[in-house]
Amino acid sequence: MSARFPTSIDLRHLRYFIAAAEHGxxxxxxxxxxVQESAISRSVGDMEDGIGVSLFIRHPSGVNLTLAGQRFLNRTRxxxxxxxxATVEAAALGRAEEGHLKNGLFSNLASGFLAESVPEL
Known part of the structure; x- marks a missing residue:
């Protein structure tokens, strides 16, 4: 049996799911x-429909995770x-806080005054 991969899950759906799981x-x-309760309920319901499994057991006082929901929560986190x-790393690279610097030098400059003024690395 192959698992279905829903194409419509976005980060907001995942944040709603995690918050509902954490708060019960x-x-x-x-x-x-x-946000409105209907937004969370609809997002979680859409996600469950897309995945093809119930993530929560719903009862009047709240929700509990199913076994599938527990595993999905771990993977989602x-x-x-x-x-x-990845976002932090990409932003740091974009700001040049992290990365490599390559220097090049013409050979005629390297043998003159520049060689004496640049310390060895």
């Missing part, structure tokens, strides 16, 4: 994220951590 309630997650790290 869509309503409490809405307070933490400052790892994925978001890697995305955060």
């Amino acid at each position: 309630s869509f309503r409490k997650a809405t307070t933490a994220l400052d 790892q994925a978001l951590d890697q995305i955060r790290e």
Whole structure:
């Protein structure tokens, strides 16, 4: 049996899912994220439909993760951590805080005064 890969999951859906899992309630997650409960419920429901599995057991006082939901939560956290790290790394490279500097020098300059004024590396 092959797993379905939904093309419509975005980072917002994943943040909503994580918040609901951490707070044990869509309503409490809405307070933490400052969004409407219907947005979280719809996003999580769409994600569950796309994946083809229930991530939560819903009850009047909140939600609990299913086994699939627990595993999805672990993987989702790892994925978001890697995305955060990649973003920080790319931004640092873009600001030249990290990287390599290559210097070139014409041979006729290297043998003159410049050779004496540049310390050895």
